[in-house]
Amino acid sequence: MSVSIAAKGEKEPGRPAAPGLPGRMSRLERRNLRNGLLFISPWIVGFLAFTAYPFIASLFFSFTKYNIVSSPSLIGLSNYINLFHDPLFWKSIYNTFYYTVIEVPLSTVVAIAIALLLNLKIRGQAIYRTIFYLPSIVPAVASSVLWVWLFDPSFGVINDVLAQLGIKGPGWLFSTLWSKPTLILMGLWGIGGPIVIYLAGLQGIPNELYEAAAVDGASAWRRIRRITIPLLSPVILFNVILGVISSFQYFTQAYVMTSGGPDNSTEFYSLYLYDQAFEYLHMGYASAMAWILFVIILVITLVLFKLSKRWVFYG
Amino acid sequence: MNALRTVMKWPNPGRIRLRLAVLVPAALAMTVMLAACGAISPGSSSGSASAVHLEYWTMWTGRWLALIQQEATDFNETHPGIQVSVLSVPQNGDQKLLTAIAAGQPPDIFTEWNPTIGTFAQNNAIIPLNQFATGQYKNAISDLNPSAAAGGTYKGKLYGYPISMNSYLLYYNKDLMKAAGLNPNDPPETLAQLTADQAKEWNISGGRVQQMGFYPPSFSMLAGAFNVHVMKSGNYQLTNNPQALAEMKFIQSYSKYPYSAVNGFSEALDSVGGGSSDAFDVGKQGFTIGGPWEITQIESLDPAMHWGAIPIPAPAGGNSDVTMVNGNYDIIPKGAAHPEQAWTFVAWMAGINNAKASQFLTTGGWMPAVPSVAEQPGYQQWLNQVPVRHEFLQAFNNPKDYTDPLACNGEQYSTDMGNAVEAVLSNTMNAEQALASLQSNIDKATC
Numbered sequence: 001m002s003v004s005i006a007a008k009g010e011k012e013p014g015r016p017a018a019p020g021l022p023g024r025m026s027r028l029e030r031r032n033l034r035n036g037l038l039f040i041s042p043w044i045v046g047f048l049a050f051t052a053y054p055f056i057a058s059l060f061f062s063f064t065k066y067n068i069v070s071s072p073s074l075i076g077l078s079n080y081i082n083l084f085h086d087p088l089f090w091k092s093i094y095n096t097f098y099y100t101v102i103e104v105p106l107s108t109v110v111a112i113a114i115a116l117l118l119n120l121k122i123r124g125q126a127i128y129r130t131i132f133y134l135p136s137i138v139p140a141v142a143s144s145v146l147w148v149w150l151f152d153p154s155f156g157v158i159n160d161v162l163a164q165l166g167i168k169g170p171g172w173l174f175s176t177l178w179s180k181p182t183l184i185l186m187g188l189w190g191i192g193g194p195i196v197i198y199l200a201g202l203q204g205i206p207n208e209l210y211e212a213a214a215v216d217g218a219s220a221w222r223r224i225r226r227i228t229i230p231l232l233s234p235v236i237l238f239n240v241i242l243g244v245i246s247s248f249q250y251f252t253q254a255y256v257m258t259s260g261g262p263d264n265s266t267e268f269y270s271l272y273l274y275d276q277a278f279e280y281l282h283m284g285y286a287s288a289m290a291w292i293l294f295v296i297i298l299v300i301t302l303v304l305f306k307l308s309k310r311w312v313f314y315g
Numbered sequence: 316m317n318a319l320r321t322v323m324k325w326p327n328p329g330r331i332r333l334r335l336a337v338l339v340p341a342a343l344a345m346t347v348m349l350a351a352c353g354a355i356s357p358g359s360s361s362g363s364a365s366a367v368h369l370e371y372w373t374m375w376t377g378r379w380l381a382l383i384q385q386e387a388t389d390f391n392e393t394h395p396g397i398q399v400s401v402l403s404v405p406q407n408g409d410q411k412l413l414t415a416i417a418a419g420q421p422p423d424i425f426t427e428w429n430p431t432i433g434t435f436a437q438n439n440a441i442i443p444l445n446q447f448a449t450g451q452y453k454n455a456i457s458d459l460n461p462s463a464a465a466g467g468t469y470k471g472k473l474y475g476y477p478i479s480m481n482s483y484l485l486y487y488n489k490d491l492m493k494a495a496g497l498n499p500n501d502p503p504e505t506l507a508q509l510t511a512d513q514a515k516e517w518n519i520s521g522g523r524v525q526q527m528g529f530y531p532p533s534f535s536m537l538a539g540a541f542n543v544h545v546m547k548s549g550n551y552q553l554t555n556n557p558q559a560l561a562e563m564k565f566i567q568s569y570s571k572y573p574y575s576a577v578n579g580f581s582e583a584l585d586s587v588g589g590g591s592s593d594a595f596d597v598g599k600q601g602f603t604i605g606g607p608w609e610i611t612q613i614e615s616l617d618p619a620m621h622w623g624a625i626p627i628p629a630p631a632g633g634n635s636d637v638t639m640v641n642g643n644y645d646i647i648p649k650g651a652a653h654p655e656q657a658w659t660f661v662a663w664m665a666g667i668n669n670a671k672a673s674q675f676l677t678t679g680g681w682m683p684a685v686p687s688v689a690e691q692p693g694y695q696q697w698l699n700q701v702p703v704r705h706e707f708l709q710a711f712n713n714p715k716d717y718t719d720p721l722a723c724n725g726e727q728y729s730t731d732m733g734n735a736v737e738a739v740l741s742n743t744m745n746a747e748q749a750l751a752s753l754q755s756n757i758d759k760a761t762c
Binding site for chain 1: 413414522525579685727734737
């Protein structure tokens, strides 16, 4: 009697290959793999050329003086050191944190509140849902131009309405005091995406829980606090993380509506990064900024994940 | 059928579909890549086969682009050996140009505005044009209007050839002057008088601007009148500069008007008509500094307006009859395929060996950088049509005119100066603080 004992890690002869191991694939599997890779090759090439390579290259450029036209020259940590002595860098950090700290919680609360309303079983609900989602499909540039007119201190509809109520409207985008709050208010215009996600989350909460709570005499507010919010918490975490990331990359509206003004009050981080890269050709400096932004977002995301253990309920 | 397929060696239809599904996108992708890399040359079939083809990029759009295209057509008709193709790159044209230069496939000519030329020159992205000033072009640089040439000169070499220039006067609305109790036939001749007169024209109610008097447009616009020189020994010098401080203090005197309301009012009116109008054009501003094109705008937007234009008033001890000079400069990028032919087109566009140059300049309302163009009958006729146009030309020819000097960090200076003026007008800083902050920023700006 012969006993075949395979060494650890070896496969016994005659045993079919584990799925997914190219060396042991059948001809059909290899062909399928090849065809699959060919089909997704445009994406792979695009990813390598337009995401992976620039990502790695920007790290190298962040240690260089580089202006696109001439070859980059290594300057060590100078870009990073100079950044910390650049007042506009700190101002852009302040502006970005200001926007994020107010906009993300505000849009989260408003989006959840609207999603709760859109989750009610009333007539014409589909129409309401469409209305609230509609602004999200308007291109950011088009809606920005529209809002510039709405917020215009002299000709804008908003100040017209305030004047009718006897309130003297502020300078909105043209005021150093009001420019950031104006952009935050305008940010609520585009919360249709998070609303849809919250709505999906709300519809995933079993009805029996509400029925049981109602039988126990729980008020509507208590049901929201004790059932809805805990069961929605993974969705809230998801939207908050996305919101934080997009807030730190806030660019289009500020670029179109204020160009960073007045008096740099809307010079957000990404806008300043863009100016450094494409207005002043300081590609190395801008790359250093990009990496600092990456680290900031990474740290905040990790902190959010860490803190989420205290309040996110995964059922 | 399967047997026949086997005999005839036809592949399985499923496999054909699969191969097509893989090959067709691959072929398309290859075509796109080849086209992008220039293997397929667009427009190579147009014009004479032996002619040199020049790529000319411009950031102009709309009727201005049509004007440029007409220029190219006229040039092509008179220069059979050279064919110019115009490409409009309206958004982020500078970045596209730099990318093209870095990729080794720049256009032959690019029209640029002043501030960026210094940055490009410092980075060897464009070539100096002095090398072409030989033979029939030996006076092509020395004959240029000095203020126009200054806007294209970096470290003693001309990098941007001025093709069409701007000159400015103070426009005044006679109707608004009359309504404010001023004599419409006695416009202000000094800046102090202008400040006093315009104050009577403002109308602000409920925090909202209904009508403006005068408002300082930019630092550069009045720098000539204040005899400001922003550079000393090749570096920006904004502090310990009495003239710069005097001008900034003049600007600060307008901080009594609510900045956000004024800015909102003027920007809203600026954006009417695609950004080609302003508060003055529509009869909502008493005084403004503008170029010859304002005349066309007024005729179009408020033809009933009674207006006049005079040289920019001077402060006490300042320069009178001066203007800021800026405009459009042709540059030849490093790596351009046909720099010699590009120069021929650039010089022709500016008016050298071009009997029809006045047509281009008068349509755009521009001053000629090549002085001889002003003598062309077409240009003289245009000046005589509206006599005040002579005033623009006279101001343009004043040797004390102000041109923003080129610097490697000129773009940054331009942005920072705009911020300084904004800070002063919005009462965030006083004149001294704004200039000190500007100096500090620009000192840190690397090239």
